[in-house]
Amino acid sequence: MSQPPVAVALGRFVAEAAWDRIPSEIRREAPRALLNHVSCALGVAQSPVVRGALAALRPFSGPATATVFGQGVKLDPMSAAFVNCIAGNLLDYDDTHLATVIHPAAPVAPVALALAEQRGLSGRAVLEALLLGMEVECRIGLGVAPGHYDRGWHITSTTGVFGAAAAAAKLIGLDAARTAHALGLAASQSSGIIENLPNAGKNASMGNAARNGLLAALLAEAGWEAAPTAIEGRNGWARAMGDVPDVAAMAADLGARWEALRITYKPYPAGIVFHAVIEAAMQLAGPAEAVAHVLVEGDALLLERGDRLVRTGGDSRVSIHHAVALGLVRQRAGVAEFEQPAVEDPALAAMRARVEARLNAGLPRGAARLTATRRDGTRQVVLVEHPTGSEANPMSDAALEAKLRDNLAIGGFAPRGDALVAALRGLEGSANTAGLMALLG
Known part of the structure; x- marks a missing residue:
């Protein structure tokens, strides 16, 4: 029997999914992903980028029914989702699906929260929609990776629109056919380029992924239709933006094989492929002044990105050289280590200049081998394959809560820590999101 089109299969999966029938180990990832997302977003509430997005959109907002994180204001749901998505992804501190390098929660969680707040939906509905949206975007990403990314498409932006559309469709209550149309409509609203990765261009495409995904679901609710094969068809999204798609990766074994289990969380606010570099550099014997040269070896993605x-x-968060310098010189890699003062630190700049990067196709994605040559001629080699936060070495719930509290302190919201943790822990049992949104606002 022939397989249905991807949008049709995914639409049926989303519409027919029920929270209680999803295995508990899968459901567990939804509140973890949400906690990590709001942690990252509140940590940058004072950022000029976030404030600038709010200032640009506020004069054009519709009825103010959706909270903008950390700003004390509300906008219409599409505008709030745009700003909150940017905040959650701004520092590259958010979650990652390493197989595709997608940051799943950022385009999806703001849509789920905005719609639930506007429509008075339950906390459980938010978690369900978030989980399904993340699954859909990771599945679609698997079907086009790595060629899609290699062509210069920013895969979180381009697939995030599908995740946002799926989450919105679930919350709105669209049936399988309408959800498929929402995904097909999202295919016409997908964009984002890697060339803009270190600057505000990436932020724009991220915000659009959230906003356009919600728009796609609302248009489907209003009766709009899309081609059934808008995703994988001969002139569809996947082939226009990459190679021949792997349809099985996108739509086979739905509900039996969950990509959501492979989502990881970051201890450092930098691209996920730099975490092994940071931790390997921390293991190198110092002092940094005694190190004349560091050779970093990694896979193609590490070299292309960093x-x-x-x-x-922005450059520093996707830099091999800066990752090494932080590990050797500062022995830490917090938010401050990726800000402009750190970029201009003479000691870090001098160390960056002594770093060389080389492709090693034999190393798996996410791994790094560092060879340090000291001024006395001695050498040290450190290999890190599974850094903290990776799929094989995940962050614990306690570590994620500690990250939340650190980010709240940076953003100026430290007193909210206990109440916010309690609200997030209890969200599944909440009849609505009012208490959580009050804390987020």
């Missing part, structure tokens, strides 16, 4: 000059904080 072999760059560092001029800004």
